[in-house]
Amino acid sequence: MKRSPSNSGKRPAADPDRVFVSAFDATQASGQAARGGAMIIAANLLGFVVTITSTAILARLLTPAAFGMIAMTATMTTLLMMFADAGLTQATIQRREITYGQLSALFWINLAVGAGLATLCFLVAPWLAWLYDEPGLTDVTRTLAANFLLLGAAVQFTAVINRQLRFKITALIALMAPIAGALAALLLAWWGAGVWALVAQLVVTEIVRLVASISLAGWFPGLPTRAKGVGSMLRFGGNQLLFNVIIYLVHNADRVLIGAYLGPYLLGLYDRSAQMIRLPVRLIIFPLNPVMLPTLSRLQDQPDEYRRVYVGAISKITMVSYPATIAMALLAPEIVYILLGPQWDEAAPIFALLAVSSLTNPISRSLTWLWISQGRVREQLHWGILITSTIVPAFAVGLAWGANGVAAAAALTLVCMHPIEIGMATRKGPVAWRAVTDALVPGAIGAAVMAAVILGLRQSGLVPANPFVAIVPLSACAAISLIATYGLLPSARRPLLEAADTLAMWIGLRRAPSPPA
Template identity: 35%
Template sequence: MSHNTVNNEQYFNTDHLKADLKGRSVRGGAVTIAAQGSRFILQMGSTVFLARLLAPEDFGLIGMVTVIINFAGMFKDLGLSTATIQKAEINHKQVSTLFWINFAISTITAFVVAGLAPVVAWFYKEPRLVWITLALASNFIFGGLTVQHQALLKRQMSFTSLAKVEIISMLLGVVSAVISAWYGLGYWALVLMQIATAIANAVGVWVACSWRPGVPLRGSGIRLMLAFGGNVTGFNLVNYFSRNLDNVLIGQYRGPQELGLYAVAYKLVLLPIQQINTPITSVALPALSSLQNEPQKYSKFYYKAILWISTLGMPMTGFLMASADKVILVLLGKQWLGAVLIFQLLMPAAFNATIGVAMGWVYQSLGKVDRQLRWGIVSSIVNVILFLIGVRWGAIGIAAAYGLSRPIFLVAGFAYCYQGTPLRLIELAKTLLQPALASFGAAVVLIGINKLLPPGINDVIALLLDFVLYCLLYFAIWIVLPNGRSTLFEMLEVIKTFRGKAKRK
């Protein structure tokens, strides 16, 4: 057996992960959350800098193209990365074949998007979009080179390597954008940020993962993996269409100025949540996939992951809801105050997003992606109807229609998702009791306190005071709730255990 074969085989077997799954999950979660925190700082810092160097119209132009770019971007993956992570047993031939499928589709997608550049410009009546679309189309080729390498690193729970690559590539992208914007390149700064990040990420992933693809082979046993990936991609496509139709409608009927306000408000609403959801999902999906044949252990791990994701995510949303005007004023400046109401109306969607991602964990780890596709089709049809009604009132109408409808979607979604699984809605409700009530209660009290405070306080100081007060209120309400103190102590013990293991190493 050659040295290269030995190196390749180390990425396929996952039996060794079960010996210390809890420890790996905790350590992986800590690493990825720390990395996501770094990414959040970079994203927030770049947003703050670029919002002052660029105009809302610049963000609106990129937002118009981003709709089609992100939609086409789903074809570089085809759900095959998730198939590689989820499958109990895989081999070099299968992953090699999937790699070349991903790369071929990504290359074709790049040429298709480039060919659509004049159509995009015609649709929005904005000729500048031609060159923006052509430039961003190149990212698909770099993305196609990384799909299976990233999947193998996630399958082996190599989160430290993934974190290093993400942070370094993003840092390079942000630096290139800030420098470009400083020298007056306008919206091209946002284009260069995406291209620089994509190139750096491709190089970094190949350095971090020593696996190298072989030649594609027919009869390598990937038919079931392609079917799995097809269902995942189908869900992503219909979900993406319905979730991004809002940008298309606002851009078409209201123009880049209003779309810029909406796009930045939407990004700011979900940005903190993504810092929690992304790393925990990266840990939870491979861990749950390895437990798919052990229902009791699966349920126990799932509810603990839900507790962590809601405990970290829900208070972020509650704080943003209570201090929306100060957050936008301090971070973006007075020229963005028109986004405050949009921001507030989207808050219910952000609150639901803290745990909505956990439905995907179930569908994908248990191989029930056909059900996920069916749910996606139904929910997408309803979203389209809501957007078509809401666009009559512009960005505010769409934000209201989408945000206020999310609680109903959340309950219905989990009820359908849990059918035929060892999971139960009542257990989910018990798990969410403390973080949900503490987050919402702290927000309500903080809003009341702010109404009693005299005006004229410095904006930055006022925001810092809000943050400190919210944290104190959140933990105070948590502790007085039934079983709140014991649950909090259990979570702290997990952190202490992790820190102890880290010190011994």
């Protein structure tokens, strides 16, 4: 099979059998992943700040009805959006070798899927308007249907960028797109465009993401053609898509049951608590996917480096996520009062229980890196079926105790099933069950010490009654105890030093090491 060097600025030769080669230095894999993760997380955090700030301004320029119309369309578009990728991003990233012909074939398949979803959304729009008794929703939904076509066109360009480990480009696009969308929305809202300002925000964001990806990918698809090996990639993508659908159902089954049997009031308490709990994962873990998946996929033939990169990543993640999650659970009354107000005090126990259930979330998300990078998506699907058949009945049983019961069912099921999930993910491949559990120890010890400090302060009677005042000494003492614990713990010092070293390189205080000659 012919090979071609990876080129970031030239269009590839037309030969469909030519292998698309991505330059990769395995000796620098850990450092690349750390720096890339830091860049993409920072870009996503800045993008989140842009979104929150623009939303706050738009809320003063537009009526609640405008936001309500977008929320109405989201009931359908969010579900359909899962199918636009068709699991083919991961198929492109994971494959050891991929030809230009295969990339082109996948591009046209993604484009066809996007066009099909856009057509479906366009045709269903009048029915959605009828369902909500909102005639103006037809034109809004039909305009937003264009996003499916834009997303379908962008999938393979984004996958190529990720496959080449071009993390700066990924971070740049992650920041540029929401900024462009926000500026378009603010300008149109200022001109009195109403709901169309929000529509423009969503469409412009996808247009900028597509144009930037095409311009920076260094690849362009050829004409539609049959290519060998595409069938196996479609099966890979199909299994990944089915898993995504199953997890989507798991994440929404609790809300459906609470809304149907307990009513909107308790659903509001539960949903708002869940949204706050999941925010850190969305801002930190999700952005790591375009870093860890391609990095581990390129290391399939180097088990020692593969294991070192993965274990190092989850050790650092849990040293942050475990203490943060336990702190959210123990400080739930103060957090809910400060962020939502006194009228939401009934949400505090729900928030605390959901925080416990989210304890497993970062590692569960990271285990998908193992399954996908090793091409074991069928086994991942088996896990998805197992957890669905376990947790949905648990939700139903928990309904007898209200929203608190559902949250407790989620926490109990996810925590108890977590060792099984780790065992299934590490049954094959270079990462063993013991390597994963050993990596979790520093974070678990830090979280335990911090929890003891918070509980001790509460029992001492020294904590002020005012939540705004109480949160300060509780947080400060928790942070000090955590830092002291990590400083004294030998297994925690190395990840901390590596994280500090990465930060120093990222902000320019130290140069990254040059690859060996």
